Amino acid sequence: KAGVTQTPRYLIKTRGQQVTLSCSPISGHRSVSWYQQTPGQGLQFLFEYFSETQRNKGNFPGRFSGRQFSNSRSEMNVSTLELGDSALYLCASSLSTADEAFFGQGTRLTVV
Amino acid sequence: AQSVTQPDIHITVSEGASLELRCNYSYGATPYLFWYVQSPGQGLQLLLKYFSGDTLVQGIKGFEAEFKRSQSSFNLRKPSVHWSDAAEYFCAVGPPAYSGGGADGLTFGKGTHLIIQP
Numbered sequence: 589k590a591g592v593t594q595t596p597r598y599l600i601k602t603r604g605q606q607v608t609l610s611c612s613p614i615s616g617h618r619s620v621s622w623y624q625q626t627p628g629q630g631l632q633f634l635f636e637y638f639s640e641t642q643r644n645k646g647n648f649p650g651r652f653s654g655r656q657f658s659n660s661r662s663e664m665n666v667s668t669l670e671l672g673d674s675a676l677y678l679c680a681s682s683l684s685t686a687d688e689a690f691f692g693q694g695t696r697l698t699v700v
Numbered sequence: 701a702q703s704v705t706q707p708d709i710h711i712t713v714s715e716g717a718s719l720e721l722r723c724n725y726s727y728g729a730t731p732y733l734f735w736y737v738q739s740p741g742q743g744l745q746l747l748l749k750y751f752s753g754d755t756l757v758q759g760i761k762g763f764e765a766e767f768k769r770s771q772s773s774f775n776l777r778k779p780s781v782h783w784s785d786a787a788e789y790f791c792a793v794g795p796p797a798y799s800g801g802g803a804d805g806l807t808f809g810k811g812t813h814l815i816i817q818p
Contacts, residue, residue, distance in 0.1 A: 592743075594743075621805050621806075623805070623806075623808075630808060630809075630810045630811065631790065631792075631806075631808035631811075632808075633805030633806065633807070634805075635805075636805055644805065646805065678743055678744065680744075680806075688734065688746055688749050689746075689794075689806065690746065691736070691743040691744040691745070691746075692743050693742055693743040694742070694743050696741075
């Protein structure tokens with residue numbers, strides 16, 4: 589079956605703009621989590637959605653938000669982009685919250 | 701708060717030699733434990749996981765890991781590495797299901813960069 593699909597793969601944005609990233613989970617998976625990966629901070633948990641509800645959120649400012657649709661697809665949005673938001677954003681899906689997570693290839697966001 | 705320590709930032713191993721990557725964790729209870737591998741510019745691929753039961757778990761690509769509760773460790777091993785094993789390896793912990801599940805998502809170590817010498 590198809591894996592986790594993230595679009596777009598690459599993005600270049602200007603400071604102050606906003607961006608929306610998309611994630612399509614594996615069919616049947618209801619939990620979608622988002623992670624930010626940077627060389628300095630490593631992999632950090634952003635938030636998790638399960639059945640359209642945000643279960644929890646990591647230690648990120650309110651500029652980072654997300655949502656999940658009834659088909660389990662998820663989007664994350666970053667408003668008022670800063671240079672420090674440049675990162676690889678990874679989406680992971682799982683059957684339920686505590687099951688193993690399968691990761692997509694990520695979206696590489698560059699803020700200039 | 702939970703944490704994961706991978707003490708080795710870089711490890712260089714000769715092709716065909718054995719490998720052990722170290723992982724120590726701090727968690728209030730026995731967590732779910734994972735090892736992921738990441739090739740440059742790619743996402744994470746799950747190598748193996750430990751939820752409960754047998755403390756020696758087998759994964760894909762010939763990897764195995766042993767959970768040692770007394771040492772809070774979950775070290776990854778492979779008896780003979782191949783050049784294609786060169787990548788970044790991440791150990792991660794997640795909340796066990798009985799706690800109600802992924803309130804905090806996965807907590808990752810900083811990763812170990814594996815270099816394979818010919």
